Amino acid sequence: MQMHNSIITMLKKKIFFLTFTFICFSMKAQNVVTETIQIDTNFVTYDVIYTDTLTKGVFSKVIAVFANDTSQIAIEKNYTSNYQNGLYKAYYPSGGLMVKTVYANNKLNGEWTFYDKTGEVAIKGIYKEGIKHKYWAYRYLKCYGRYKNGKKSGRWKCLNTDGGKYITKYPNLYLTGMFDFVRIRRNNPSTNDSIVSQPINDSLISDTNNQIQEIDTFYLSAITYLARNYYIRNRIKIQFTNTKKERKYYDKYFDYKKDLFLFAVSPTIIPLGLPPFLTEPEKLTSDTINTQLTANIEQYKDGFSSHPVRTDLALYQYSTQPNSDMILYFSEVVDNMLRVDIVEFRNRNNESFEDIYKHPNTRKYSVLIYFNQIKDVKAVEYQQKKVE
Known part of the structure; x- marks a missing residue:
């Protein structure tokens, strides 16, 4: 009998302990x-x-x-x-x-x-009412610049891991013609004045405020990088030509006073694939991009090849010269990497951008761009083979 009572007492203590523990745990979990x-x-x-x-x-x-x-x-x-x-x-x-x-x-x-x-x-x-504003320093990326009302503005200085420092200039600086055009047309609706400083196709200004439409930051960073990149200027002349006389012809694609590459931007986003980067005669020059491709080759091959063709008309508004024979074609962005094809197609008429890209007379030069966490250019790989 005494043993029975001891067992009951022990069980009561265990039940009390478990109940107390459960209550304490529940109270803590609720908080x-x-x-x-x-x-x-x-x-x-x-x-x-x-x-x-x-x-x-x-x-x-x-x-x-x-x-x-x-x-x-x-x-x-x-x-x-x-x-x-x-x-x-x-x-x-x-x-x-x-x-x-x-x-x-x-x-x-x-x-x-x-x-x-x-x-x-x-x-x-600095934030202003929940929006990035004024100077920002991304020290771990070695990237510095300003925001204006949440958007990157002006000159951004960054360290390219494969090519030293470079400066990216955002649209409020190099698309001045667009904004001048909007201002003049708003104040003088009947004017036919052209904007010499920066030709932009006005037929695509379609929103109610006649303001340039926004595009994905990846594409904006790529466009601004290529628009004012001294290295790409030399690469194009070397890769597209064989003689000094031919290179002189390619001066028409650059405005040297404004340090500007004159190109149209295709609104058609096309699956561009990874060639020629998989068949280059030498190792890729960008260690960053080479490492990314090596570690995720199937992901990039599939990502750059399998996405459907789509259209984003806003891209065309970021052309630095809409009627240029040099056209930028973009792929989709795959894991912070983008392929850009710089396509030359002379004597354009009314061909669609997709038809131009597929035309047998086009000449294409490819660039791979890898972006950091804030969607700025981190590394670039240029096609090694000469354009055929």
Whole structure:
């Protein structure tokens, strides 16, 4: 009888312990919140528990710890009258500071800094009402420039891993003719004045505000890179010609005063494949692109070859000379890589861009462009074989 009572007592203790543990676990689980932390254009999520709220009048500060390590602070936020205002900090699980920024009325507003795990500043910039604005430094990418109302603007200086420094100039600088044209037509609807500084096809200005339509940043970066790239100018002359006399003819494709490559941009996006890069006589010159292709060759072969033909009329608006015999053709972007074919087709008439590309008289020169995480040009591979 005594043994029976002991067994019952032991079972009761175990049941009580298990019940208590379950209740504590449930209470803890109910307090776990998944927080999303913005890191530039990417996001990370933390499972956190909000522990402390420090309040003084309309001001309050809340602190969250990691759910799997409550000894480490994960996030610190400040509020004024229930609006997120003031300093915001997010930490690595190791305890190091990851993000430090400022909020105003629930929006990022002010200096924003991202630190790597060693404590070094990796990215630093400014937000204005939740939108990137003014100077940004992507130190880990060695890329520096300005944003205007969320869009890259002006001169961006970057380090190309395969060719030293280069400068990318964004549309507000080199598409001035487009904006001049819009302004003149808006103020003088009947004018027939042409814009000598930058010819742009006005028939494709189709939105209600007569503003140039946006295109994917990958394509914009490729266009701006090729438009003002001194190296591509020389490559075209060398690859398309055999004599100095022939090279003189190709001067017509460049505006040397503006340092501008004069090309049309095809609105037709075509599956271009990977040749000739798979059959080059020598090793690819870009180690970055060679590594990417080697590691993911089937993915790139399939990605560049199997996508359907599609049309994006907005691309044509970014032509630096719409009637040029030099035409840029783009593939789809495959894992941050893009193929561009620079196609020469003389004496264009009314052929479609797809027909031009397939025409037996076209001459084609191919370029592979690999982009970094912010969609700027990181590495470029130029076709080695001469154009036939």
